Amino acid sequence: MGYRDRCQTTVLLKGLNLQLRRGRLVALLGQNGAGKSTLLRAVTCATRPLAGYVELAGVGVDLHQLSYRERSRLVGLVTTERVLAGALTVRELVELGRQPYTGQLGRLDDHDHEVVDEALESVGIAHKREAMIADLSDGERQKVMIAKALAQRTPLIVLDEPTAFLDVASRIEMMTLLHRLAHEQGKAILLSSHDISQSLLLADELWVITADRSVVAGPTEEVVLSGIMGHVFTSEALAFNNELGDYEAVLPTAKSVSLDCDEPLLRRCLIAALLRHGVGVAPAANIRVRAASPTRFLVESPGRASHEVSSVPALLAHLCRVDE
Amino acid sequence: MSRSRFTLTLVVLAAVLLLLAAACLFFGSVDIEAAEVWNILTGHPSENRAWNIIVLQTRLPMVVTATLAGAALSVSGLLLQTTFNNPLAGPSILGVSTGAGLGVAVVMLALGGTVGSSVTLHSTGSYLATLVGALVGAGAVLIILMLMAQVVRSSTMLLIVGILVSYLTSSIVSLLNSIASEEGVHSYVTWGFGTFSGVSTEQLLLFSVALLVPLCLTVFMVKPLNALLLGQRYAENLGVNSRRTRNVLLLLTGLLTAVVTAYCDPIAFIGLVVPHIARLSLGTSNHARLLPATLLAGGCVALACALVSVVSPYGIIPINAITPIIGVPIIIYIIINRRRINYFN
Numbered sequence: 001m002g003y004r005d006r007c008q009t010t011v012l013l014k015g016l017n018l019q020l021r022r023g024r025l026v027a028l029l030g031q032n033g034a035g036k037s038t039l040l041r042a043v044t045c046a047t048r049p050l051a052g053y054v055e056l057a058g059v060g061v062d063l064h065q066l067s068y069r070e071r072s073r074l075v076g077l078v079t080t081e082r083v084l085a086g087a088l089t090v091r092e093l094v095e096l097g098r099q100p101y102t103g104q105l106g107r108l109d110d111h112d113h114e115v116v117d118e119a120l121e122s123v124g125i126a127h128k129r130e131a132m133i134a135d136l137s138d139g140e141r142q143k144v145m146i147a148k149a150l151a152q153r154t155p156l157i158v159l160d161e162p163t164a165f166l167d168v169a170s171r172i173e174m175m176t177l178l179h180r181l182a183h184e185q186g187k188a189i190l191l192s193s194h195d196i197s198q199s200l201l202l203a204d205e206l207w208v209i210t211a212d213r214s215v216v217a218g219p220t221e222e223v224v225l226s227g228i229m230g231h232v233f234t235s236e237a238l239a240f241n242n243e244l245g246d247y248e249a250v251l252p253t254a255k256s257v258s259l260d261c262d263e264p265l266l267r268r269c270l271i272a273a274l275l276r277h278g279v280g281v282a283p284a285a286n287i288r289v290r291a292a293s294p295t296r297f298l299v300e301s302p303g304r305a306s307h308e309v310s311s312v313p314a315l316l317a318h319l320c321r322v323d324e
Numbered sequence: 325m326s327r328s329r330f331t332l333t334l335v336v337l338a339a340v341l342l343l344l345a346a347a348c349l350f351f352g353s354v355d356i357e358a359a360e361v362w363n364i365l366t367g368h369p370s371e372n373r374a375w376n377i378i379v380l381q382t383r384l385p386m387v388v389t390a391t392l393a394g395a396a397l398s399v400s401g402l403l404l405q406t407t408f409n410n411p412l413a414g415p416s417i418l419g420v421s422t423g424a425g426l427g428v429a430v431v432m433l434a435l436g437g438t439v440g441s442s443v444t445l446h447s448t449g450s451y452l453a454t455l456v457g458a459l460v461g462a463g464a465v466l467i468i469l470m471l472m473a474q475v476v477r478s479s480t481m482l483l484i485v486g487i488l489v490s491y492l493t494s495s496i497v498s499l500l501n502s503i504a505s506e507e508g509v510h511s512y513v514t515w516g517f518g519t520f521s522g523v524s525t526e527q528l529l530l531f532s533v534a535l536l537v538p539l540c541l542t543v544f545m546v547k548p549l550n551a552l553l554l555g556q557r558y559a560e561n562l563g564v565n566s567r568r569t570r571n572v573l574l575l576l577t578g579l580l581t582a583v584v585t586a587y588c589d590p591i592a593f594i595g596l597v598v599p600h601i602a603r604l605s606l607g608t609s610n611h612a613r614l615l616p617a618t619l620l621a622g623g624c625v626a627l628a629c630a631l632v633s634v635v636s637p638y639g640i641i642p643i644n645a646i647t648p649i650i651g652v653p654i655i656i657y658i659i660i661n662r663r664r665i666n667y668f669n
């Protein structure tokens with residue numbers, strides 16, 4: 001499936017030539033205002049790009065040239081908009097996804113019911129099919145909207161920040177679900193997200209809008225290894241942490257130490273604690289901290305005897321007194 | 325929502341509708357024996373000719389008028405609430421009714437009468453002119469609302485705009501009337517009271533057809549209305565041409581409200597409240613079920629108002645004096661309980 005577009009509002013995204021393939025989960029990343037939603041609106045034909053077109057393999061025409069009804073069978077949409085559908089049952093809402101195929105009166109036939117049941121099963125919400133939307137959690141509501149998009153039986157599903165209002169558990173569940181749907185059902189799934197770590201883990205491809213408004217697209221590992229992740233945000237107060245695979249605050253440091261620690265979680269906690277107290281971690285630093293266990297730290301500095309402390313606060317206090 | 329609850333609700337509403345209709349036929353400001361009423365209705369005229377006239381030419385048209393007007397206003401309220409995605413929308417609160425009223429007023433004045441004296445006009449031509457006037461008035465207000473909806477995104481603000489438009493049109497009506505004539509003052513005083521007795525037997529056919537046609541057409545709007553519950557963007561993604569759908573919905577709303585207003589004056593609250601009665605009793609937003617329930621409940625509420633208005637020992641009470649008594653408590657209940665009511669969440 002090919003997608004080429006020049007998308008321009010007050011914000012400019014120029015000369016885009018992006019492709020989505022079936023069976024791939026694609027995450028669109030970028031800072032707020034970078035044009036993620038605008039790009040998604042162009043793909044879903046909510047707004048027309050100033051120039052360019054969106055083409056679907058096998059259709060051979062610009063999506064924007066099609067009628068609403070024709071498009072509704074090609075692209076399914078999930079947004080974070082709060083919907084006023086609290087008094088519909090889960091099933092009734094997912095049945096709306098069959099509207100592209102039903103007649104004037106919207107009657108569902110046996111096949112439609114089957115598709116709806118299947119969609120409910122796929123997202124794992126079938127046990128709540130008779131529940132009211134109002135009684136669902138945010139995560140469950142999002143699943144219902146995804147089931148609605150599945151019931152549309154479109155080759156492409158577009159999700160605008162599907163994890164925005166969810167807690168970590170639901171966010172991970174959602175991303176895993178989308179990953180599974182892309183692979184098992186052969187859908188092309190495009191989602192925008194602020195959840196970098198989950199995207200790097202579960203997306204097959206990334207479309208990254210950088211701070212200077214260029215779009216870098218490709219397989220996730222390729223994009224990450226290109227070092228482009230460091231150029232997504234304009235702010236100087238954060239940096240992409242290669243070890244974490246996520247962004248981290250940049251704090252001013254007065255001195256730096258080198259850290260020996262084999263236990264990864266202890267290492268992580270120590271780095272954070274040191275950073276919060278103005279101590280950076282650099283392999284070549286003169287002061288050396290060896291962490292054997294959470295209760296035993298050894299500090300070695302040039303020209304001084306090594307000093308042992310038994311707690312993190314004591315370690316921090318000691319480091320304040322030591323010169324580099 | 326269970327199918328049995330839906331069936332039960334419809335059966336109860338239909339039964340209440342029939343009971344109220346019967347009550348309106350058998351009771352009124354003049355006491356007529358029940359047996360006599362039954363005879364007159366079944367084609368055996370009474371010896372008292374006045375009773376024949378009262379039953380066949382006053383009570384029967386009033387029952388039909390109230391049922392259809394109530395149903396029409398309620399359905400137009402339902403359409404407006406979904407179109408504007410605003411549960412507090414309604415033909416009277418958004419000024420559509422008063423807009424239609426203004427249209428009527430302009431036509432009446434142009435035809436040389438005074439506002440509110442429609443009962444004195446008899447030619448079919450002037451009825452049609454009145455209807456067209458009402459339609460143009462309602463349409464104008466709807467267009468204003470549509471344009472404002474593009475500018476003011478907040479639904480509360482849109483309601484306030486509607487209320488302002490409604491004040492404005494009312495004031496234009498009274499200005500027109502005071503300019504028109506001295507005796508116009510009296511007819512203005514009674515204008516806007518609301519009545520279901522304004523449709524004579526001869527006009528009943530035109531009135532009924534003008535309402536039944538758009539009411540039947542709303543069946544075809546159930547599908548897009550349900551899609552619109554998810555908002556414009558989702559609806560478009562489900563294949564709904566939102567602009568065209570909205571235009572059709574507003575046309576239907578305008579038609580229903582205009583016809584009712586031309587014959588019954590602007591009637592408050594019914595269009596706003598009845599869709600909520602339907603939603604609360606069914607517990608659903610699904611228009612396939614809401615629409616029939618709204619139709620029946622609208623007929624019931626209007627008939628109840630009509631009954632109260634004619635059985636009072638102190639003479640006829642204006643309909644618009646009764647509708648707030650039914651409507652306001654329900655609206656306040658809804659506002660207080662909105663966190664617990666499914667369709668707000």
